[in-house]
């Protein structure tokens with residue numbers, strides 16, 4: 001039987017290990033089943049820098065799936081990745097206008113890398129392929145692919161928030177970035193709020209016309225923008241959490257805790273995650289409820305990320321200062337209030353720690369979805385589940401309405417939510433957990449990927465329209 005092919009493009013590619021076992025990252029798990037139903041090609045940056053990268057990608061053949069990776073020059077990495085993607089777009093998308101550093105050179109580098117990916121892909125994409133692009137590094141890719149003659153259905157999934165038009169409009173070049181959106185047939189975002197923000201920007205800036213609530217015409221181009229909240233591998237997480245108790249690190253942690261309750265936070269070290277703010281809310285909790293001192297431990301796992309970007313070095317300093325101040329002023333011989341670790345743990349250990357924790361503290365200042373919130377819920381013991389405290393600014397808050405929802409800017413509110421969580425009855429904990437687990441199953445990651453691909457594959461009409469209307473379209477950019 002001839003299988004149609006799915007071409008996935010993301011900044012980084014999760015290569016399987018030497019034994020051919022698929023990588024454990026979120027997207028790799030999501031695509032695993034899709035790559036059983038379709039033949040697969042996964043294209044992206046190798047993560048390596050070289051002085052003279054080849055114009056064609058290196059192909060690694062793993063049977064049903066081929067991986068195609070390209071090196072970048074160090075200037076590419078600086079301008080495209082560290083520069084425009086992570087210093088200009090990331091902060092704007094997370095509502096941090098003041099942190100956004102725009103440079104024309106970086107923007108030119110961003111477009112250059114997108115163009116070089118498109119020209120490499122032009123040789124790889126076949127007429128019947130479905131093309132699925134991921135995340136903010138690659139927003140202009142469809143436009144570049146159209147420019148080299150690709151008329152296949154192209155979808156895009158945006159993993160991070162799409163901000164309100166007033167915020168996005170503060171980015172120089174934002175209108176240009178909006179103009180490339182209708183070169184996609186389907187755009188998925190994490191929440192209804194994000195979808196509404198992007199649609200409003202297209203209407204306000206480009207005069208897009210609504211054909212349906214989720215369908216917009218921009219000149220002769222038509223794009224569907226829908227909310228498609230990403231899920232997790234619920235079964236995988238549950239199994240890992242159940243098996244975790246026997247591990248050495250878990251046993252040590254249990255022994256170290258004694259009768260203390262564990263509160264856990266797990267985040268990449270990123271300013272969007274609200275780590276110093278969360279530590280200060282925990283400090284407020286200990287000050288307001290002194291009887292809890294010595295009875296709880298807050299473990300924050302925060303693997304270092306994007307360390308070449310200056311704002312991340314500043315954050316690391318701020319976190320260390322905040323941590324030192326709180327532990328110094330409130331700690332006692334034999335009790336350290338906050339344990340802070342920057343190493344990366346295996347998925348199995350992480351699942352075990354989630355299950356051990358009475359409270360999952362997930363309080364980003366802004367987050368596209370936040371998979372940690374979902375993983376924490378999935379890992380719980382059904383008889384004696386912990387409580388999720390969740391920021392109203394995480395995409396997950398649109399779905400996990402049975403969490404204790406907080407405003408991460410309000411330290412008193414977060415502190416009182418911690419107290420509430422620690423005193424919540426078992427009955428209440430079980431009822432909330434059951435409701436949230438149902439939501440997790442409904443948006444399990446393999447279903448999520450399958451639904452997106454199905455929507456994309458339903459785009460035949462638009463393909464015909466594109467092939468006939470291409471000349472006219474090139475005038476309206």
Ligand code: GDG
Pocket residue numbers: 026159160230266267268301303343344345346347350367368369370371372373375
């Ligand atoms: C972006 C968006 C959106 C963390 N520490 C360790 C570890 N992790 C894993 C977690 C989780 C993942 O990393 C982080 O996912 P998040 O969703 O929390 O955040 P981002 O990395 O910012 O992801 C986000 C997501 O894309 C998906 O669309 O939800 O909003 O920003 O899976 O478990 N994993 C291991 N060891 C660690 O120490 N193994």
